[in-house]
Amino acid sequence: MATVVMHKDFQADLKLDGSLKKNAWDLLRKLSSSADSSGLNLKIPQGAIDRRVRVARVNDNFRAVLFAAGTLDEATYVLVAIKPHDLAYQYASTLKMQVNPMNGVFEVLKSADAAPVAEPPAAAPSTVESEPLRLPFQPGELIALGITERIAHRAVEVRDDDELQRICVDAPSWQGSALLDLAFGASLEDVRRTYTALGSETDRGTAHEFGRGEPDAEQLRESLRRPGSQMDFVVFSDDEHMRRILEGDFEAWRVFLHPEQRSVAYHPGWKGSFRITGGAGTGKTIVGMHRAVFLARRSDVRVLVTTFTRNLAEELKRQLAQLAEPEVLARIDVRGVDQLASEVLLRAKDRRTTLRGNDERHYWQRVLDRVDLNEADRQLLTPDFLSREYVQVILGHGVRNRDEYLKVSRPGRRVRLNRLQRARIWSAVEEFERQLSLDDKTTFGKTVVEAAEIVADQRTLDTHRYDHVVVDEAQDLSPAHWRLLRGVVPVGPDDLFICEDAHQRIYGDRVVLSRYGIETRGRSRKLTLNYRTTSEVLKFATGILGDEKFLDLDEEPDSVERYRSLLRGWFPVRRGFRNDTEEQRFIVQQIAEWRAEPGEPGEIAVLARTRTVRDRFARALRESDIPAVIVEDGDASTRRDAVQVATMNRAKGVEYRRVAVVAVDERTVPNDFVLGQSAPEEQDDVRQRERCLFYVACTRPRDQLLVTWVGTPSPFLPEARAEE
Numbered sequence: 082m083a084t085v086v087m088h089k090d091f092q093a094d095l096k097l098d099g100s101l102k103k104n105a106w107d108l109l110r111k112l113s114s115s116a117d118s119s120g121l122n123l124k125i126p127q128g129a130i131d132r133r134v135r136v137a138r139v140n141d142n143f144r145a146v147l148f149a150a151g152t153l154d155e156a157t158y159v160l161v162a163i164k165p166h167d168l169a170y171q172y173a174s175t176l177k178m179q180v181n182p183m184n185g186v187f188e189v190l191k192s193a194d195a196a197p198v199a200e201p202p203a204a205a206p207s208t209v210e211s212e213p214l215r216l217p218f219q220p221g222e223l224i225a226l227g228i229t230e231r232i233a234h235r236a237v238e239v240r241d242d243d244e245l246q247r248i249c250v251d252a253p254s255w256q257g258s259a260l261l262d263l264a265f266g267a268s269l270e271d272v273r274r275t276y277t278a279l280g281s282e283t284d285r286g287t288a289h290e291f292g293r294g295e296p297d298a299e300q301l302r303e304s305l306r307r308p309g310s311q312m313d314f315v316v317f318s319d320d321e322h323m324r325r326i327l328e329g330d331f332e333a334w335r336v337f338l339h340p341e342q343r344s345v346a347y348h349p350g351w352k353g354s355f356r357i358t359g360g361a362g363t364g365k366t367i368v369g370m371h372r373a374v375f376l377a378r379r380s381d382v383r384v385l386v387t388t389f390t391r392n393l394a395e396e397l398k399r400q401l402a403q404l405a406e407p408e409v410l411a412r413i414d415v416r417g418v419d420q421l422a423s424e425v426l427l428r429a430k431d432r433r434t435t436l437r438g439n440d441e442r443h444y445w446q447r448v449l450d451r452v453d454l455n456e457a458d459r460q461l462l463t464p465d466f467l468s469r470e471y472v473q474v475i476l477g478h479g480v481r482n483r484d485e486y487l488k489v490s491r492p493g494r495r496v497r498l499n500r501l502q503r504a505r506i507w508s509a510v511e512e513f514e515r516q517l518s519l520d521d522k523t524t525f526g527k528t529v530v531e532a533a534e535i536v537a538d539q540r541t542l543d544t545h546r547y548d549h550v551v552v553d554e555a556q557d558l559s560p561a562h563w564r565l566l567r568g569v570v571p572v573g574p575d576d577l578f579i580c581e582d583a584h585q586r587i588y589g590d591r592v593v594l595s596r597y598g599i600e601t602r603g604r605s606r607k608l609t610l611n612y613r614t615t616s617e618v619l620k621f622a623t624g625i626l627g628d629e630k631f632l633d634l635d636e637e638p639d640s641v642e643r644y645r646s647l648l649r650g651w652f653p654v655r656r657g658f659r660n661d662t663e664e665q666r667f668i669v670q671q672i673a674e675w676r677a678e679p680g681e682p683g684e685i686a687v688l689a690r691t692r693t694v695r696d697r698f699a700r701a702l703r704e705s706d707i708p709a710v711i712v713e714d715g716d717a718s719t720r721r722d723a724v725q726v727a728t729m730n731r732a733k734g735v736e737y738r739r740v741a742v743v744a745v746d747e748r749t750v751p752n753d754f755v756l757g758q759s760a761p762e763e764q765d766d767v768r769q770r771e772r773c774l775f776y777v778a779c780t781r782p783r784d785q786l787l788v789t790w791v792g793t794p795s796p797f798l799p800e801a802r803a804e805e
């Protein structure tokens with residue numbers, strides 16, 4: 082049996098033509114079951130710079146590029162690419178495979194990078210004194226780290242990160258990522274630790290030996306285990322492993338994790354809860370899914386994967402199904418957190434109906450119409466304010482009576498209330514609850530609180546039902562959600578694994594985890610490499626956040642510093658119009674152009690701040706015969722054959738290829754109506770959430786972003802950069 086290794090590019094090439102998958106599978110099986118290369122009909126391309134490179138037939142038109150290494154008894158095949166016949170031969174001749182002599186990372190280099198440069202490292206220019214240089218290192222320092230000579234020399238000369246990214250694109254992934262880390266302030270030691278796992282001197286010694294002569298099978302295996310190698314290569318352990326990786330959509334996240342991601346997802350075990358933070362698109366959800374599967378592989382465990390909404394839970398289910406086999410999936414429950422609460426109540430035989438968002442507002446309005454308020458209180462006590470006070474403070478802190486409410490501390494709430502105001506609010510709350518009970522209704526907030534109370538009662542089935550809980554979109558969960566989650570899992574190793582981004586908090590007030598018996602201080606990690614969005618879109622999106630200050634769930638400052646992407650693409654397009662008709666016409670025309678390009682219509686989205694705007698654009702598209710589907714806020718279904726038109730809220734956690742964010746004018750983003758509904762003291766926080774919402778919308782596209790408005794643009798729109 083031979084060892085078969087696959088490079089990320091091979092996987093990407095397969096994605097280009099679905100029909101290649103079966104032929105590739107046949108080739109892989111043939112390679113893995115062969116004792117040696119005789120009978121495999123592997124061709125050596127002319128003029129190859131590495132004598133181990135081979136070309137193999139995939140079908141009539143396509144050829145696989147691979148390396149055949151190892152000994153006669155222990156062959157190793159490294160599959161690098163699939164290309165049309167002539168291109169495959171030409172490409173193969175330019176490649177060189179090596180175990181990096183400096184750090185033991187396994188690499189495939191393209192010819193230009195494989196060749197050493199003429200001048201010795203010491204003679205190269207230093208970048209330290211010259212001002213806007215991004216990499217304050219000597220080429221020799223980078224070379225000692227394992228960066229290919231030619232790349233190291235070019236990298237120290239770059240003037241900005243765009244140029245740096247161009248250099249990184251063709252380099253082995255670990256090198257590109259490491260150079261970007263260094264440009265964003267990481268130290269040489271940080272990079273060494275992250276990508277090469279060269280912690281000790283002994284390890285360093287072993288690595289150096291790799292450079293001398295041909296590595297044997299054991300050395301190859303060790304090299305492939307290094308974190309930097311695992312960004313580009315996967316070693317197939319058996320046919321089943323190979324089948325699982327090849328089937329489905331070949332999504333890279335299933336296999337090629339960044340070392341930052343892998344070290345968290347596959348950590349052997351934390352003593353307690355763990356928290357992962359990171360900007361949009363850094364792979365928090367992906368890491369959460371890998372972690373859930375890792376934990377569920379232990380027999381006799383029950384894992385809960387939960388998130389803010391039901392539609393996001395559906396997406397998590399889909400991702401998990403790609404990662405694990407049925408017997409592991411059977412140990413994982415995936416639920417929206419409110420859905421979890423409803424199920425707890427249902428098991429407790431509670432059959433009240435739950436009010437949806439707008440109905441709840443109407444109940445509060447009815448209550449307000451009945452209570453006697455002076456003008457000042459009327460301004461403060463809006464349905465939204467009361468609803469939030471009810472969820473965050475009264476339900477959140479388990480306040481049961483007037484006296485408790487008069488005394489309770491209200492962290493996270495910006496409005497200060499005097500005793501008299503609290504008394505009036507309490508009367509309104511009593512009236513609200515009386516109305517609900519008369520109508521045999523409940524609210525989502527109340528459901529969660531009651532569910533949390535049920536699990537806190539040690540006798541119920543739901544108490545400590547799970548061994549591990551993975552929480553996505555954690556920044557949006559309310560205090561009662563956290564009490565519920567705390568109750569379904571006992572305090573212990575790996576109890577809660579929490580994924581959050583403070584910059585994407587778009588619901589509710591900020592919560593501090595330690596108040597709910599969840600301790601992650603000293604056990605958290607931040608992801609900084611964005612895998613979804615191009616650098617161009619990323620810069621635009623982070624510009625939206627401005628100088629705003631953000632705190633995470635442990636009350637620590639969070640920022641998008643060092644947040645970066647290796648992907649390049651178009652600059653976001655921003656366009657203002659004189660009236661709605663002009664804006665709609667432009668969007669319709671743009672979407673028609675996008676639709677004409679390859680890809681599914683469902684990969685295109687139009688996002689709006691309000692439902693009214695959303696519906697208006699959906700109509701405009703349909704009137705121009707462009708199939709468009711309105712994705713409702715609570716709707717989990719997805720139709721891929723129509724352009725998706727949704728609110729910014731609904732786009733949370735989802736991604737598209739191309740996104741148009743529309744009606745980004747000063748009255749809609751931030752939303753005047755929402756600001757008008759909130760008390761003066763709450764305005765800052767509401768504005769911050771509105772800003773976050775716009776940030777969420779603009780971080781959804783993988784390729785292209787378009788932002789349009791009528792009249793005066795949103796104050797959150799970042800200034801255009803000179804190069805745009």
Ligand SMILES: Nc1ncnc2c1ncn2[C@@H]1O[C@H](COP(=O)(O)OP(=O)(O)OP(=O)(O)O)[C@@H](O)[C@H]1O
Nearest residue numbers: 333334337338361362363364365366367612613734
């Ligand atoms: N190691 C990886 N290799 C390839 N693609 C990856 C990797 N990690 C993440 N991705 C891709 O990056 C995108 C963003 O990942 P994910 O949704 O997990 O990020 P996130 O941090 O949860 O984003 P958000 O906060 O915006 O919801 C997805 O398309 C995912 O498949």
